[in-house]
Amino acid sequence: MEETSKKNTDIDEKPLDDKHSGSQDDIFLTFTETEEIEPGFGKREWNEEKVNDYYIGLSSSELNLLLEKCGHGHSTTDREELNDELKYVLDKMINMTEERVLHIFDQTIKEHDHDVNFPEDDWSFITDYVCGELSLDDTMVKFRAKLTATLFYYHSIYPEVRAVTDIFDDEEPCETIRSYTIAIIWVIIASGVNEFFYHRQPAISLSSSVISVLMYPCGKAWEYVMPNVMVPWFGGKIPLNPGPYSYKEQMFATILSGVSGTTVYVSSNIIVQRLFFKNTWVDFGYQFLLTMSTQFIGLSFAGILRKFCIYPDRAVWPTFLPTLALNRALLKPERKEVIHGWKISRYNFFWIVFASMFCYFWLPDYIFGALSTFNWMTWIKPTNFNLAMVTGSVSGLGLNPVPTFDWNVVSMLMNPLAMPWITIWNMYLGAVVGFVIIIAMYYSNYYWTAYLPINSNDIFTNTGESYEVTEVVTNGLLDPQKYQKYSPPFYSAANLLVYGAFFAVYPLSFFYNSYKEWYTIKKAIAMTSSGVEDMLKGDPTSRMMRKYKEVPDWYYVTILIIAFILSILTVEVYKETKTPVWGLFFVLAINFVFLIPFSVLVATTGVQFGLNVLVELIVGYALSGNGIALMTLKAFGYNIDGQADGFVSSLKIGHYARIPPRAIFRAQIIGTFIQCFVSLGVVNWSMSNIEDFCQPHQSSKFTCPSERTFYSAAVFWGTIGPKIVFSGLYPTMQYAFLMGFGIALVFIVMRRFGGKSTWYKYFGKLEPTVIIGGILSTYAPYNLTYLTGALYFGFLFMYYIRRRYVAWFEKYDYVISAALSAGVAFSAIIIFFAVQYHAKDINWWGNTVMYDGVDGGAGQVALYDISATERGYFGPERGNYPTT
Numbered sequence: 001m002e003e004t005s006k007k008n009t010d011i012d013e014k015p016l017d018d019k020h021s022g023s024q025d026d027i028f029l030t031f032t033e034t035e036e037i038e039p040g041f042g043k044r045e046w047n048e049e050k051v052n053d054y055y056i057g058l059s060s061s062e063l064n065l066l067l068e069k070c071g072h073g074h075s076t077t078d079r080e081e082l083n084d085e086l087k088y089v090l091d092k093m094i095n096m097t098e099e100r101v102l103h104i105f106d107q108t109i110k111e112h113d114h115d116v117n118f119p120e121d122d123w124s125f126i127t128d129y130v131c132g133e134l135s136l137d138d139t140m141v142k143f144r145a146k147l148t149a150t151l152f153y154y155h156s157i158y159p160e161v162r163a164v165t166d167i168f169d170d171e172e173p174c175e176t177i178r179s180y181t182i183a184i185i186w187v188i189i190a191s192g193v194n195e196f197f198y199h200r201q202p203a204i205s206l207s208s209s210v211i212s213v214l215m216y217p218c219g220k221a222w223e224y225v226m227p228n229v230m231v232p233w234f235g236g237k238i239p240l241n242p243g244p245y246s247y248k249e250q251m252f253a254t255i256l257s258g259v260s261g262t263t264v265y266v267s268s269n270i271i272v273q274r275l276f277f278k279n280t281w282v283d284f285g286y287q288f289l290l291t292m293s294t295q296f297i298g299l300s301f302a303g304i305l306r307k308f309c310i311y312p313d314r315a316v317w318p319t320f321l322p323t324l325a326l327n328r329a330l331l332k333p334e335r336k337e338v339i340h341g342w343k344i345s346r347y348n349f350f351w352i353v354f355a356s357m358f359c360y361f362w363l364p365d366y367i368f369g370a371l372s373t374f375n376w377m378t379w380i381k382p383t384n385f386n387l388a389m390v391t392g393s394v395s396g397l398g399l400n401p402v403p404t405f406d407w408n409v410v411s412m413l414m415n416p417l418a419m420p421w422i423t424i425w426n427m428y429l430g431a432v433v434g435f436v437i438i439i440a441m442y443y444s445n446y447y448w449t450a451y452l453p454i455n456s457n458d459i460f461t462n463t464g465e466s467y468e469v470t471e472v473v474t475n476g477l478l479d480p481q482k483y484q485k486y487s488p489p490f491y492s493a494a495n496l497l498v499y500g501a502f503f504a505v506y507p508l509s510f511f512y513n514s515y516k517e518w519y520t521i522k523k524a525i526a527m528t529s530s531g532v533e534d535m536l537k538g539d540p541t542s543r544m545m546r547k548y549k550e551v552p553d554w555y556y557v558t559i560l561i562i563a564f565i566l567s568i569l570t571v572e573v574y575k576e577t578k579t580p581v582w583g584l585f586f587v588l589a590i591n592f593v594f595l596i597p598f599s600v601l602v603a604t605t606g607v608q609f610g611l612n613v614l615v616e617l618i619v620g621y622a623l624s625g626n627g628i629a630l631m632t633l634k635a636f637g638y639n640i641d642g643q644a645d646g647f648v649s650s651l652k653i654g655h656y657a658r659i660p661p662r663a664i665f666r667a668q669i670i671g672t673f674i675q676c677f678v679s680l681g682v683v684n685w686s687m688s689n690i691e692d693f694c695q696p697h698q699s700s701k702f703t704c705p706s707e708r709t710f711y712s713a714a715v716f717w718g719t720i721g722p723k724i725v726f727s728g729l730y731p732t733m734q735y736a737f738l739m740g741f742g743i744a745l746v747f748i749v750m751r752r753f754g755g756k757s758t759w760y761k762y763f764g765k766l767e768p769t770v771i772i773g774g775i776l777s778t779y780a781p782y783n784l785t786y787l788t789g790a791l792y793f794g795f796l797f798m799y800y801i802r803r804r805y806v807a808w809f810e811k812y813d814y815v816i817s818a819a820l821s822a823g824v825a826f827s828a829i830i831i832f833f834a835v836q837y838h839a840k841d842i843n844w845w846g847n848t849v850m851y852d853g854v855d856g857g858a859g860q861v862a863l864y865d866i867s868a869t870e871r872g873y874f875g876p877e878r879g880n881y882p883t884t
Contacts, residue, residue: 041154042169042544044084046091054090055082062143066090069147071163071810072337085167092150098136101149105130108152114516114751116422116767117158117316117604121803122148154540158316160802161656163810164324169544169658174248175666177231177240182218183253186211187671190260191678193829196686198263199271199694201705201781202412204828208258208323208653209818213354215253216330219245247331251657254327255650255664259671262646264679265639266290268710269631274687275694276711277628278470281576284680289570291676294635296563298643299672301591303556305599305648310655313539314517315603317652319418322821324656325814326350339807349812350819357407357823364406366831367842372406373785373850382853385860389454390439392855397435397455397494398783408824410789413777414606417797417817423605424794426767430774431787434497438779442493442863447730448874449493450863457495457705457780459712461487462873464866469627469715476578478625478719480883487873488729488881489716494780500733501775502613504740506594509609509769511744513597516751517604541655548660555665564588567636579629583622587615587637595641602645603652607773612638612713620717630718631710697857700836705781728882743768 058066070086082090105126112118126148128134134141151157155167173179190206197204223245230237270287273279309315329346337343344352364372375393377400378384389396393403404410416424440446442454452460459467467490472483491499564584571579594611602608615637616630623629647668654664686702687693694704716725726734747768754763778787797816802809841847854860866874876882 042167042540044088044168044170046087047094048087050094051082051087051090054094055086059139061140065140065144066147067337068807069151069159071159071807072339088167089147089150089154092154093146096146096150098142098145101145102130104149104153105145108157112157112314115314115604117314117318117420119157119159122157156540157313159806159810160318160321160814161316164321164328164814165541165656166658167540169547170248172246172248173242174246174252174659175663176242176249177238178219178222178226178242178245179249179253180256182215182222183256183667184670184674185218186215186253187257187260187674188678189214190257191675192682193825194260194263195267195679195682197828198267199686199704199707200701201703202408202701202786204408204825205261205263206825207818207821208254208261208320209326210822210825211257211260212250212254212323212327212330212818213350213822215257216245216250216327219250219253245331247327248657248659250327250331251324251654252659252663252667254323255654255659256667256671258323258650258653259646259668260675260678262643264291264295264675264683265642266294266635267679267683268707269635270680270683271687271694271704271707272631272711272714273628276469276707277476277714279476279576279628281574284684286570286574287680287684288676289566289573290632290635291680293563293566293570294639295643295672295676296559297567297588297636297640299647299668300556300560300563301595301640301644302647302651302668303551303553305595305644306651308596309599309603309648310652311539311542313541315600315652317603317606317649318420318423319415319606320649320653322415322418322814322817323653326818327657329815339811340805342808342812346811346815350815353816353819354823354826357820358827361406361408361824361827362831364404365408365828366835368846370846370850372404372409374402374404375400375785375850375855376402378853378855379849382855383859385854385863388854389442389863393783393785394850394855395453395455395857395861396783396855397438397779398785398788399435400785400788403785403788407820408828409786410793411821412786413782414787414790415817415821416790416793417813417820419606419790419794419798421794421798421802422765422767423607423770424791424798426765426770427607427774427777428787428791429766430771431778431784433771434494434501434775434779435784437497438493441496445864446493447496448490449496451866451874452490452492452862454492454863455494455780455783456492457709457712459489459491459495459715462490462866462875462878463487464862467712467715469711469719473627473719476576476626476628478627478721483720484879484881487878488724488875489712489720490875491712491716491730492780495712496730496733498776498780499613500736501772503617503733503736504743505609505769505772505776506614506740507737508740508744508772509601510594510597511741512747512769513601515744515748517597517600541658544658545655545661549662551661551665571632577628577632578623578626579632580623583619583629583633584636586618586622587611587633587640590615590618590637591640591644595644598641599645599648601769603648605767605770607770608642608645609769609773609776610638611641616713616717617722620722623718624721624723625719627714627718631714634713699839699841700832708781724882728876740772 066086066089070089072086108126109130112123125134125144129141129145136142151162156162156165190211194205222241223243226241228239228241228243231240266287269290270282273282309317325346329350334345334347370376373393375391375396377391378388378396381387391397391399393400410416414424414427438454442449445451448462451464461467467487471486473479474482567584568581571577571581571584590611594614598609598611612634615634619630619633619637650668651661651664654661690698690700690702692698693702694707696703747766750763774787778784797809797813801813850856852858864874866872871878
């Protein structure tokens with residue numbers, strides 16, 4: 001166990017003896033270094049007399065600016081009452097000279113040029129200040145400059161980060177018997193629930209925010225119920241009840257249990273191989289080896305990413321800030337204040353929003369389903385095929401200005417109360433562009449797409465039926481004779497575009513993001529040989545974290561070696577995978593190449609890409625006709641990068657919460673190990689006990705959209721292979737790689753030579769990687785229905801309120817986000833087990849209207865009728881299907 005101490009020791013574990021009485025220093029074990037950047041940095045230390053005198057001398061305008069920038073409203077008590085944060089800020093401002101202000105601003109401009117998350121108002125101010133365009137004789141200008149520089153240097157440049165983190169680091173326990181017990185219980189529960197609902201459309205999950213809500217009363221109950229006795233621990237004793245439940249205990253437990261927030265990707269392998277490929281040899285031994293190896297290789301890669309995605313302050317990880325906001329609302333005392341007329345505390349506000357959503361979600365999820373799938377435009381004429389394809393929410397493209405009243409649908413593809421506004425509108429722009437392209441492809445019958453549903457993620461035969469891979473394989477490999485008798489696989493128009501976008505995004509993201517974030521990447525690479533200490537000198541949070549010992553790189557290397565050995569055992573023991581060992585080395589190398597630019601992207605924008613399609617393509621060429629080998633290598637190729645992002649995001653949460661890195665390391669090891677077993681148990685139970693599991697019209701929506709995509713990819717790029725696809729079925733798709741490279745060059749030139757030109761002021765806000773991400777995230781099987789609501793919420797909260805009502809945004813925005821998601825998750829669990837598992841359906845118009853017409857699957861399913869063709873099928877001539 002680990003936490004802060006003023007003692008300097010090289011010993012990782014310090015046994016406790018019987019004489020200890022349970023004081024704070026005895027609650028946990030210590031690994032700490034005492035090096036300081038400057039005296040008092042990050043500590044609750046200030047000159048009380050000077051601070052009070054300085055505060056009393058502030059004008060009303062200066063006081064209001066101070067409160068606003070520090071995320072406070074007007075005080076409900078006397079003017080003279082200050083909380084510790086304000087005292088600390090004022091103490092540092094007193095000693096902030098004009099020369100130091102200029103130095104801080106110069107360094108900020110250098111490191112945050114083109115930073116999409118940097119507050120526009122602050123950026124304009126500091127650039128004008130440095131360029132001499134502001135009068136230094138103006139009292140308010142001088143005060144704002146000193147305040148801004150103080151916040152930048154001692155806290156964070158981002159107001160949303162300042163809202164959820166402390167400006168100092170308190171010495172609280174984090175690794176205690178209480179925090180470990182509570183976290184382990186909830187990682188078991190959350191892993192099971194998340195795995196269970198992952199195969200539903202739309203999926204429901206217990207996020208870190210939701211788990212935090214559940215753990216908090218457990219911690220408080222332990223505080224009041226458990227006796228304060230000493231428990232033997234490795235020759236010493238530690239307290240069973242260390243006293244008041246602390247914020248750091250809660251955050252440590254959240255990180256450990258938060259491992260369950262990223263589902264085990266290889267569950268898709270297991271389901272597809274068992275239910276679609278009919279591989280009866282996929283037993284528990286194979287599942288265990290595959291799961292353990294992929295999860296822990298991902299964990300080992302997280303250590304590599306620390307210098308790129310944790311220490312730099314540009315790595316905000318915006319989608320995880322609500323977790324910190326929620327836990328602060330639960331455990332941190334608040335200053336009594338009025339923010340734009342709002343007096344309510346974060347804690348009370350959370351429970352009001354949570355209870356409201358818990359009750360409301362019964363309407364769209366069970367009582368009045370049309371509120372969730374609000375395809376009202378198709379109700380005008382349910383039999384109109386074109387109307388359904390364009391506006392439909394079920395099988396169409398979802399062009400609907402009011403598509404849903406369900407928060408689960410609104411937040412399905414992104415969290416609009418956490419994503420930066422620039423990310424939201426860039427993604428929506430990409431989705432709109434994708435909509436136009438899909439319509440053009442479909443109604444021009446591009447590569448026979450008009451014979452198929454417009455937005456399906458399934459693959460089809462040349463007669464429009466779902467493709468059965470068992471019809472074309474012998475002993476797991478493509479059988480050319482069976483293939484010629486059966487059919488090639490075909491994609492829908494939306495799926496064709498999605499795969500083309502995937503091919504484009506790899507060269508685009510690699511070159512463009514490497515160029516855009518080259519300063520961060522170069523700085524991290526330069527520090528690699530000298531360790532992490534130099535990387536911890538810039539960001540205020542990183543400087544505070546220098547007191548804790550970091551996890552040595554060789555820890556992560558050891559995990560990588562062990563996990564890689566397990567991966568070799570997976571393919572060597574289970575020869576049925578037909579997977580060569582060299583393939584494992586290959587996917588490991590691919591992840592090393594793309595790991596940094598992709599992870600930097602998700603750390604700054606919240607948009608995440610996987611390497612699944614790239615691995616599919618290359619493995620499909622190398623192991624043509626082998627769908628099972630492709631699925632196996634894809635599990636490693638995608639999961640390494642995806643899991644690494646998940647683990648490193650938890651490291652960033654711990655970074656913000658000032659949790660010792662070695663404590664987080666232990667938490668992730670324990671949490672991952674538990675999650676593997678729980679997830680395997682749940683996925684096997686689901687396959688055996690849920691009726692019609694993974695079928696298109698499963699009554700409780702367990703249609704397995706991710707597994708359907710996984711299966712389609714395995715057949716298309718594995719069993720059939722890219723040689724056949726590119727040479728005979730879809731030859732133009734291969735040019736998407738060149739398009740991605742070309743787009744990268746265009747935007748690199750724009751950034752390099754755009755400067756301060758008028759046109760670049762607008763076009764410079766375009767993020768090409770995020771735009772293409774909008775296409776990838778939105779279609780096949782989802783559509784604009786799942787993004788339009790997010791656009792509205794994003795504009796309201798992340799643009800309008802964030803700019804106009806900063807203090808309100810900092811206090812309440814992430815609390816609302818966490819409360820809405822928590823209400824949905826809890827309500828969904830109760831609904832499923834109370835009235836859906838043993839079906840108690842409410843059959844009325846409000847639950848059936850969205851499925852009555854063409855959009856719901858009744859009647860016409862494609863633009864052209866295949867049976868009306870002369871041959872009775874479309875595509876290449878039977879018996880002469882493409883083979884090379």
